[in-house]
Amino acid sequence: xxQMTQSPSSLSASVGDxxxxxxxxxxxxxxxxxxxxxxxxxxxKLLIYGASILQSGVPSRFSxxxxxxxxxxxxxxxxxxxVATYYCQKYNSAPWTFGxxxxxxx
Amino acid sequence: QVQLQESGPGLVKPSETxxxxxxxxxxxxxxxxxxxxxxSPGKGLEWIGYIYYSGxxxxxxxxxxxxxxxxxxxxxxxxxxLNSMTAADTGVYYCARDSGKTYPLLGLLDVWGKGTTVIVxx
Numbered sequence: 001x002x003q004m005t006q007s008p009s010s011l012s013a014s015v016g017d018x019x020x021x022x023x024x025x026x027x028x029x030x031x032x033x034x035x036x037x038x039x040x041x042x043x044x045k046l047l048i049y050g051a052s053i054l055q056s057g058v059p060s061r062f063s064x065x066x067x068x069x070x071x072x073x074x075x076x077x078x079x080x081x082x083v084a085t086y087y088c089q090k091y092n093s094a095p096w097t098f099g100x101x102x103x104x105x106x
Numbered sequence: 107q108v109q110l111q112e113s114g115p116g117l118v119k120p121s122e123t124x125x126x127x128x129x130x131x132x133x134x135x136x137x138x139x140x141x142x143x144x145x146s147p148g149k150g151l152e153w154i155g156y157i158y159y160s161g162x163x164x165x166x167x168x169x170x171x172x173x174x175x176x177x178x179x180x181x182x183x184x185x186x187x188l189n190s191m192t193a194a195d196t197g198v199y200y201c202a203r204d205s206g207k208t209y210p211l212l213g214l215l216d217v218w219g220k221g222t223t224v225i226v227x228x
Contacts, residue, residue, distance in 0.1 A: 001167075034214055043200060043218040044151070049207065055216070087151055091213025095166040098151040 002027045004088055006099035014106065019075040021102045023088035028068045032092035035064055035073045038101075039084045047086075048073065080106055108133030110201050110219035118191050118226050128184040128201030128219060135159055135182050139204035139212055142175060142186045145221070146197030156204065156212065157184060191226045198223050 003026040013019050023033065031051040036044040046055045048064040051071055061076045075082055083106055088099040114126035128140065142154040155165035157175045165173050174187040184201055198221040205216035 032208075032211065032213075036215075043220060044215070045218075046205070046214060046216045049205075049214050089151075089213070091208070091211065094153075094156075094164050094213070095168070096153045096213045098153075100150050 001095055001097060002029065002090055002092075004090055004097050004099040006086075006088055006102050008102060009100065010103040010105065012105045013078050015078055015080060017078045019078050019082075019104060021073045021086055021088075021104075023066075023071040023073070023099050025069045025071075025090055029090045029092040031067045032090060033064075033066065033071050034089045034091060035062075036087045036089060036098075037082075037084045038087065044087065049091075075104075078104070078106070108203065108217055110203065110217060112199060112201055112219045112222040114199075114222055114224070116223055116225060118195075118224060119228050120192055120226055122191055123187055123189040124191050124195070124224060126186045126199055126201075126222060126224075128186070130182045130184070135177070135179055135184075138206065140175075140177065140184045141202045141204065141215060142184075143200045143202055143215070144195075144197045145200070146194075148194070149197075154186065154188075154199075193226050196224060196226045 005024045007022045033051045035048040038044045052064045063074045085101045085103045111129045136159045139156045141156040157163045176185045200221045201219045202215040203217040205214040
């Protein structure tokens with residue numbers, strides 16, 4: 001199975017900071033990469049798919065990029081409501097696998 | 107707005123079979139793929155498998171020998187059965203809907219239930 005590795009595992013930043021999370025696939029997955037946000041005590045929420053396409057309703061401060069094996073999720077100006085764990089997920093083929101998560105704190 | 111609600115026993119004994127139900131309300135169960143995903147501190151998010159409303163299934167190879175997912179469209183329910191439970195199966199179990207945005211490619215989960223916690227212990 002293709003393994004998804006995220007870095008860092010956690011980070012702390014200030015409101016207004018630019019935050020970048022990296023996800024690396026053990027094999028190329030083209031752009032079949034999604035990002036999910038899971039706030040404390042809540043369920044995962046689809047943020048981005050196709051590596052860079054924002055799901056409807058997602059604030060424009062979120063962006064994604066990458067192709068092949070290396071991907072990034074960027075929050076251009078961190079807000080208090082962005083405190084969450086972020087997961088990448090590959091969906092080029094089953095089994096769909098997730099990264100281990102990156103916890104973002106203020 | 108479609109809503110999903112998982113239900114089932116919160117406590118299961120080792121070697122027993124887990125049976126969970128996902129009830130779909132507020133939207134159609136037809137023409138969608140429905141997944142089960144679990145989350146544990148040790149393994150993070152793990153996709154278990156999916157079922158189409160027609161009954162076609164696909165399971166994670168790591169669990170395939172122990173998993174059965176079924177659908178009852180008349181009851182608007184998706185059922186997960188996982189046998190030979192061990193402590194490693196402890197976690198929160200979610201059902202989720204595939205968005206269909208990238209069909210025929212699947213895997214984008216846009217609606218999730220709130221999850222149900224399952225503990226495996228004697």
